[in-house]
Amino acid sequence: MNEKPxxxxxxxxxxxxxxxxxxxxxxxxxxxxxTLVALPLVAVVVLDATPFEVGLLTAAETAAFLLVGLxxxxxxxxxxxxxxxxxxxxxxxxxxGSIPPAAALGVLTMxxxxxxxxxxxxxxxxxxxxxxxxxxxxxxxxxxxxxxxALETVRSSAQxxxxxxxxxxxxxxxxxxxxxxxxxxxxxxxxxxxxxxVEEARPEPEPGRSLRAEVTEGVRFVxxxxxxxxxxxxxxxANLFGAVLAAVQTVFWVRVLDLSPGAIGALLSxxxxxxxxxxxxxxxxxxxxxQARLIWLATVVTAPxxxxxxxxxxxxxxxxxxxxxxxxxxxxxAYNVAQVSFRQSVCPPELLGRMNATMRFxxxxxxxxxALGGGAVADWAxxxxxxxxxxxxxxxxxxxxxxxxxxxxxxxPAAPAEPGAVDATDTTNGGPAADxxxxxxxxxxxxxAASPTAP
Numbered sequence: 001m002n003e004k005p006x007x008x009x010x011x012x013x014x015x016x017x018x019x020x021x022x023x024x025x026x027x028x029x030x031x032x033x034x035t036l037v038a039l040p041l042v043a044v045v046v047l048d049a050t051p052f053e054v055g056l057l058t059a060a061e062t063a064a065f066l067l068v069g070l071x072x073x074x075x076x077x078x079x080x081x082x083x084x085x086x087x088x089x090x091x092x093x094x095x096x097g098s099i100p101p102a103a104a105l106g107v108l109t110m111x112x113x114x115x116x117x118x119x120x121x122x123x124x125x126x127x128x129x130x131x132x133x134x135x136x137x138x139x140x141x142x143x144x145x146x147x148x149x150a151l152e153t154v155r156s157s158a159q160x161x162x163x164x165x166x167x168x169x170x171x172x173x174x175x176x177x178x179x180x181x182x183x184x185x186x187x188x189x190x191x192x193x194x195x196x197x198v199e200e201a202r203p204e205p206e207p208g209r210s211l212r213a214e215v216t217e218g219v220r221f222v223x224x225x226x227x228x229x230x231x232x233x234x235x236x237x238a239n240l241f242g243a244v245l246a247a248v249q250t251v252f253w254v255r256v257l258d259l260s261p262g263a264i265g266a267l268l269s270x271x272x273x274x275x276x277x278x279x280x281x282x283x284x285x286x287x288x289x290x291q292a293r294l295i296w297l298a299t300v301v302t303a304p305x306x307x308x309x310x311x312x313x314x315x316x317x318x319x320x321x322x323x324x325x326x327x328x329x330x331x332x333x334a335y336n337v338a339q340v341s342f343r344q345s346v347c348p349p350e351l352l353g354r355m356n357a358t359m360r361f362x363x364x365x366x367x368x369x370x371a372l373g374g375g376a377v378a379d380w381a382x383x384x385x386x387x388x389x390x391x392x393x394x395x396x397x398x399x400x401x402x403x404x405x406x407x408x409x410x411x412x413p414a415a416p417a418e419p420g421a422v423d424a425t426d427t428t429n430g431g432p433a434a435d436x437x438x439x440x441x442x443x444x445x446x447x448x449a450a451s452p453t454a455p
Contacts, residue, residue: 015138015139016197017138017196017197018138018139018150020196021134021135021138021193021196022150022151023192024089024190025155025189026154026157026158027185027186027188027189028089028185028188028189029154029162029185030162030165030181031182031183031185031186032185033158033159033162033163033165033268034165034179034182034185035096035166035178035182036162036166036268037163037170037178037265037268038169038170038175038176038178039113039117039175039179040054040057040250041175041261042103042108042176042179043057043110043113044250044251044254046103046108046175046176047108047110047113049110051375051378051379051383051386052376052378053375054251054375055247055371055373055375056372057114057117058243058247058367058374058375059247059367059368059369059371059372059375060113060115060118060121061117061118061120061121061367061371062121062243062367062368062371063118063121063368064118064124065125065361065365065367066361069357069360069361069364069365070218072125072357072360073129073218073355073356073357073358073360074214074357076126076130077133077351077352079202080202081130081134081137082196082200084126084127084130085130085131086190086193086194087123087126088126088127089123089127089186089189089190090186091119091120091123092120092123092186093184093187093190094183095120095123096120096182096183096186097183098112099113099116099179100179100180102176103177104176125357125360129356129360132340132352133352133356135147136344136349136352137198144344144345145283145286145337145341148337148341149279149283152275152279152282152333152336152337153279155279159268159269159271159272159276159329160269160273161269162269163264163265163267163268163272164265164268164269166181167261167262167263167264167265167266167268168265170261170262214354215354217351217354218351219354219358221347221358222355222358222359225346226404227404227405227406227412229404230400230401230403230404230405231295231339231343231359231401232362232363233400234299234399234400234401235359235363236362236365236366237366237393237396237397237400238332238394239364239366239367239370240366240367240369240370241370241389241390241393241394241397242370243368243369243370243371243374244370244371244373244374244377244386244393245309245387246367246371247371247375247378247386248374248377248378248383248386248387249383249387250264251378251383252383252384253267255383256383256384257314257315257317257318257321259318263318267325270326271322271326271329272329274326274328274330275326275329275330275332275333277330278298278329278332278334279337281330281334282337282338283337285334286337289410290409290410291338291342291410291411291412293409294334294338295342295401295406296401296402296407298331298332298335299331299335299398300402301331302330302332303328303394303395303398304394305323305327305328306324306328306390306394306395307324308320308323308324309321309324309325309387309390309391310384310385310387310390312324328394338412343355343359346412374386374389377389
């Protein structure tokens with residue numbers, strides 16, 4: 001008698017190592033979302049930072065993608081990924097854990113916050129690139145969409161629970177003490193990762209190959225592939241203007257809308273419902289409209305809601321601001337699931353680290369620029385003016401996707417292909433099979449988790 005086929009979701013969660021990876025991600029993401037509320041409040045409320053100083057803090061968090069983003073991929077292609085993930089979590093735990101004692105002793109300064117943000121950012125570069133490259137070693141290829149979907153669901157759930165928890169902790173204990181939750185999350189993630197038993201072979205670099213040559217190979221693969229090139233351009237633009245938002249939104253909430261820490265946490269949690277909905281719906285949407293169409297359609301439909309951010313005003317302004325964030329985040333998560341799963345399936349395994357690092361360099365490297373620009377505009381013309389710049393930028397994000405071969409395709413190529421080997425007229429069902437509804441670098445999505453386009 002034939003055994004009844006198990007549901008796709010049951011097969012996915014039958015992987016012990018994937019369950020550990022997913023649980024670790026939940027712990028780390030929840031802690032990170034607490035810090036998303038607490039860290040800017042430490043700067044704005046405790047240290048009375050200016051809008052530009054807050055922008056500089058946001059820039060420090062992502063500057064590592066410009067500093068070490070490209071070589072990180074080549075280094076990781078020479079390493080086992082799991083030890084890198086564990087070490088990165090430990091470094092992040094120690095870095096953010098230094099803030100509460102400094103605050104308790106009265107010696108906390110903005111330079112320390114910049115240093116913590118930079119160190120955490122460097123560790124995050126290695127963690128995110130290794131994480132995306134490690135998933136194909138844990139799951140078979142036909143379950144990558146489902147695996148990415150589960151990770152996005154966890155991240156979106158953390159975005160709902162974490163900010164509310166963070167706002168409550170800040171209200172009760174103060175912003176510096178609330179950051180302890182982030183350190184605990186990273187520690188829990190590291191401990192769970194140590195229990196994973198995937199056997200990784202140590203990659204052997206080709207004799208005589210320099211690091212520069214390997215980095216160049218990853219860049220050529222991404223820029224030489226018309227679909228990856230369009231995805232990188234659109235995501236880089238989204239993160240540029242998302243960083244403008246991240247740099248000024250806390251100042252706008254505290255000094256324009258006059259929100260309390262608890263209200264800020266509630267706003268972020270409510271907005272994150274859109275991300276969870278995007279995570280849960282992405283698989284069905286991918287099957288319904290096609291994976292290729294979903295990539296551009298998600299941004300076209302949701303990006304116009306960004307104009308509600310600068311239009312928010314008064315006590316009721318929290319409602320349009322939250323609506324805009326929720327809708328934009330819905331589109332961002334659906335977009336991320338489709339494009340990250342495609343990247344993992346189309347890239348040869350030996351290039352995964354360099355491909356992911358190149359993408360992260362291109363799409364996250366714009367964030368320090370956006371954060372500094374947003375802080376400068378807010379200092380000069382006020383945070384509302386910076387939000388108008390952000391909204392205008394989001395309106396043009398879909399343009400590179402609409403000008404690419406994606407617009408004429410329904411599904412994406414399923415098999416690894418040479419750069420440029422994409423048939424723009426292909427409308428067959430050739431994309432990766434969708435599993436349960438299918439981010440960080442994570443989170444880990446390609447869009448920044450600090451912005452509603454959170455890849």
